[in-house]
Amino acid sequence: xxxxxxxxxxxxxxxxxxxxxxxxxxxxxxxxxxxxxxxxxxxxxxxxxxxxxxxxxxxxxxxxxxxxxxxxxxxxxxxxxxxxxxxxxxxxxxxxxxxxxxxxxxxxxxxxxxxxxxxxxxxxxxxxxxxxxxxxxxxxxxxxxxxxxxxxxxxxxxxxxxxxxxxxxxxxxxxxxxxxxxxxxxxxxxxxxxxxxxxxxxxxxxxxxxxxxxxxxxxxxxxxxxxxxxxxxxxxxxxxxxxxxxxxxxxxxxxxxxxxxxxxxxxxxxxxxxxxxxxxxxxxxxxxxxxxxxxxxxxxxxxxxxxxxxxxxxxxxxxxxxxxxxxxxxxxxxxxxxxxxxxxxxxxxxxxxxxxxxxxxxxxxxxxxxxxxxxxxxxxxxxxxxxxxxxxxxxxxxxxxxxxxxx
Ligand code: ADP
Ligand code: ASP
Ligand code: MG
Numbered sequence: 001x002x003x004x005x006x007x008x009x010x011x012x013x014x015x016x017x018x019x020x021x022x023x024x025x026x027x028x029x030x031x032x033x034x035x036x037x038x039x040x041x042x043x044x045x046x047x048x049x050x051x052x053x054x055x056x057x058x059x060x061x062x063x064x065x066x067x068x069x070x071x072x073x074x075x076x077x078x079x080x081x082x083x084x085x086x087x088x089x090x091x092x093x094x095x096x097x098x099x100x101x102x103x104x105x106x107x108x109x110x111x112x113x114x115x116x117x118x119x120x121x122x123x124x125x126x127x128x129x130x131x132x133x134x135x136x137x138x139x140x141x142x143x144x145x146x147x148x149x150x151x152x153x154x155x156x157x158x159x160x161x162x163x164x165x166x167x168x169x170x171x172x173x174x175x176x177x178x179x180x181x182x183x184x185x186x187x188x189x190x191x192x193x194x195x196x197x198x199x200x201x202x203x204x205x206x207x208x209x210x211x212x213x214x215x216x217x218x219x220x221x222x223x224x225x226x227x228x229x230x231x232x233x234x235x236x237x238x239x240x241x242x243x244x245x246x247x248x249x250x251x252x253x254x255x256x257x258x259x260x261x262x263x264x265x266x267x268x269x270x271x272x273x274x275x276x277x278x279x280x281x282x283x284x285x286x287x288x289x290x291x292x293x294x295x296x297x298x299x300x301x302x303x304x305x306x307x308x309x310x311x312x313x314x315x316x317x318x319x320x321x322x323x324x325x326x327x328x329x330x331x332x333x334x335x336x337x338x339x340x341x342x343x344x345x346x347x348x349x350x351x352x353x354x355x356x357x358x359x360x361x362x363x364x365x366x367x368x369x370x371x372x373x374x375x376x377x378x379x380x381x382x383x384x385x386x387x388x389x390x391x392x393x394x395x396x397x398x399x400x401x402x403x404x405x406x407x
Contacts, residue, residue: 002167003125004029007039007135007157011174012231013077014044022231023084025172026130030090035125037164039135039157040081042073047136047150060317063108067137067147070109071097074134074153082132092130095120097137097145101163102156104138104146107289111138111146112214113155116163133160154215162222169224171211172231177238178203178210180404181257185395188405192255193236196243199255199349202381206345207260216240253350254357254402259395260343261388263293264316265373266323267308270333273300277330281307284322290315293343294376294385308374310385313339341373342391345383346398352379364401368393 006029008022022038029036042050050069054061061069078094085092101117124131135153138146148155154171161169178200179189195203197220204213211228219226219240229237271277278297285292295309311319320337327335351357358375361382365372370393374385386394399405 001033001035003035003037003164004168004170005037005039005157005161005164005166006170006172007153008041008081008231009153009171009173010041010044010046012172013040013081016080018231019043019077019080020084022172023081023088023090025231026081026085026092027088027090030130035130037121037125037131037133037160037166038081039133039153039160040074040077041135041153043077043080046073046076064144067108067111068145070147071134071137071145074136078132078134085130085132090130091128092132093124094132094134095124096134097156098139098143100131100133100160102138102159104140104148106140106142106144106146108146110149110289111140113138113148113159113218116159118160118163121160121164148214149212151209151212152214154212155218158215158218158222158224158226161224162218166224168227169219170227170229171215172229173210174231175210176230176233176235177228178208178240178256180255181395181399182208182259185259185392186257186399189399190404190406192238194239194241195255196349197240198380199347200240202345202347202378203256203258206258206343206347206381206383207262208256208258211240253354254346254348254404255350256347257395257398257402257404258343258345258347259391260345261391262313263310263341263343263385263388264313264319264337264339265308265310265341265385266316266319267306267336267338268323268327268332268334269306269336270304271297271307271327272331273303273305278307280330281323281326284326285311285319288318288322290319290322294374294383296374310341310343310374340388341385342388343383343385344391344394344398345381346402347381349380351382358382360401361398364397365394368397370394 082092082094104111135156226240
């Protein structure tokens, strides 16, 4: 008997009919002789609606209350799915993240899973129950509810697969797998049969929201192959695993294009160029748990320079409130923010040690008359920060340049 962890995203459980469809799929997996643990997201746009509700009460809601509020979305869908399974004669029990033994740190809205205590789930499975777990949430050692960051139900699923030593982790969503670019943006995009963890982690971290980056990290850490496939069809999907197939690498050194519009840029203008300034700015940001992405500092002229870095848009308010007083204290001229930017990235492990990819990317963008504001790279990725308005043109043009279109 195999133990399968499945995850169904928000659009897969958006209404009663869709929940019944998911229940049928789970019941089928059960009938085929498997034990099933299914993780669910909140129905449709529920999380956005809950955020909106909180913002109507308070512009910057109290973090602890905010996380409890957001966690309720997944609680609703998990209970409804358990009821739908019951109607099909399939015994099921819903569990919140806390009941399911997901223990996290206390960084509200971006909590990290510290450990999974699978005892309750195992007990339920032993009673022949199918277990439905509310995704995206956990509990601190103080019994406070936390959430794992937007898209975090994927991470719940992979963490449970690791904690339960499951045979398989399947992420079901509204597309048929991982594509060479967001299929909503590029009509000619092609589906990958397999992709390596490293490439998928770069794709996900740089905006391909089809899977949460931390889910990929956990998959790699515990060596769990992850299937990404459609909730609405039986087409095979994409396997995220140790390495991509060799022939794909030979065929094309760029595996995919990712884009991310959740980007804001902060520039500290006229910073004195002396030891200790970067620490003074970045230390408090790190302590506030704000992830900094691209950092650029120019060579100074007359001992004065500009320091630019990017953060997620939803961190901009917090980041500015930290950086502005520091910028003043180190006697810089001013602090400016821009939240109308986007990142576009080309990703491929085959690009390692191969010259010419950056040049081709920059040429393609220049042919589109797209201005590059910042550039960052890793061994297998090149990222440009551009104006948000031009994202679609950039992704489509790069998809063409790197010959990723369906043959
Ligand atoms: P779910 O609600 O199931 O978690 P998400 O909306 O989080 O689904 O993720 C699925 C979406 O990810 C797709 O609808 C697609 O628009 C987007 N996406 C972005 N990049 C890619 C990609 N490279 N391959 C597939 N989907 C992608
Ligand atoms: N419901 C949460 C969100 O919308 C978590 C998830 O769907 O994975 O981000
Ligand atoms: Mg998602």
